[in-house]
Amino acid sequence: MVKGTYGIDYGLIRIDRTGQAEAFDAIGDRYDEAFRQKKGQLSAGAWLLACLPSGSRVLDLGCGTGLPTTRQLADAGLEVVGVDLSPGMLRLARQNVPGATFHRLDLADLRPDGPRDLGRFAAVAAFFSLLMLPRPEIPLALRTVRHLLVPGGLFVLSMVEADVDDFPIPFLGNTIRVSGYLREELYEVIEASGFEILRESSCTYAPAVADVPPEEQLFLCCRRRD
Numbered sequence: 001m002v003k004g005t006y007g008i009d010y011g012l013i014r015i016d017r018t019g020q021a022e023a024f025d026a027i028g029d030r031y032d033e034a035f036r037q038k039k040g041q042l043s044a045g046a047w048l049l050a051c052l053p054s055g056s057r058v059l060d061l062g063c064g065t066g067l068p069t070t071r072q073l074a075d076a077g078l079e080v081v082g083v084d085l086s087p088g089m090l091r092l093a094r095q096n097v098p099g100a101t102f103h104r105l106d107l108a109d110l111r112p113d114g115p116r117d118l119g120r121f122a123a124v125a126a127f128f129s130l131l132m133l134p135r136p137e138i139p140l141a142l143r144t145v146r147h148l149l150v151p152g153g154l155f156v157l158s159m160v161e162a163d164v165d166d167f168p169i170p171f172l173g174n175t176i177r178v179s180g181y182l183r184e185e186l187y188e189v190i191e192a193s194g195f196e197i198l199r200e201s202s203c204t205y206a207p208a209v210a211d212v213p214p215e216e217q218l219f220l221c222c223r224r225r226d
């Protein structure tokens with residue numbers, strides 16, 4: 001059994017993904033149309049590229065359509081593995097980034113002693129994917145990221161700043177459930193999970209569709225503390 005922060009472990013929570021992958025299957029490439037500007041995400045990817053030697057092995061957790069991050073990292077010569085729960089998003093990712101390797105997996109499958117072991121990575125990216133988990137699971141997911149990294153490995157992520165837990169929202173004609181924190185609490189959760197935050201940035205983002213309201217996006221560049 002894997003001990004998480006706050007005394008919770010994977011054996012004590014019910015993992016409920018009802019409707020999450022189906023929503024993204026239905027959303028497909030409309031996701032990239034709605035979220036066209038990805039300056040903050042590309043900048044965090046560029047930070048990673050500046051830190052890593054060519055050929056480094058990197059995991060894109062909740063890679064979606066592979067745009068922009070899987071492609072950005074693969075085009076720069078990294079060996080990128082993408083993981084996502086949604087077969088529809090993965091189909092697009094395989095088309096968009098033929099040079100990367102993809103697996104349809106739940107990120108919880110990658111936990112220490114979990115059913116899948118993809119080995120260790122020099123870096124992990126998780127852009128807007130951890131927010132798809134209920135809050136009690138986020139520290140466990142962060143522990144999983146830590147487990148997937150080599151000592152001193154890098155971790156870049158983004159979240160939307162919001163004080164919500166497993167909250168249903170309309171999203172591109174579907175309903176998804178999302179969680180988030182106010183930024184100070186997010187930093188605490190990340191640091192308590194064994195990471196040092198090296199760089200942070202935020203921006204207000206207005207998606208190019210009417211049914212997704214403007215959001216405050218947080219981008220963090222972190223290192224695994226040994």
Ligand SMILES: C[S@@+](CC[C@H](N)C(=O)[O-])C[C@H]1O[C@@H](n2cnc3c(N)ncnc32)[C@H](O)[C@@H]1O
Nearest residue numbers: 024062063064084085086106107127128129132
């Ligand atoms: C908001 S999208 C972000 C996609 C991509 N990272 C990007 O920045 O464009 C969230 C992605 O996480 C995936 N996802 C949600 N829950 C997941 C889980 N438990 N395990 C793996 N992927 C998950 C969804 O299918 C979706 O593709």
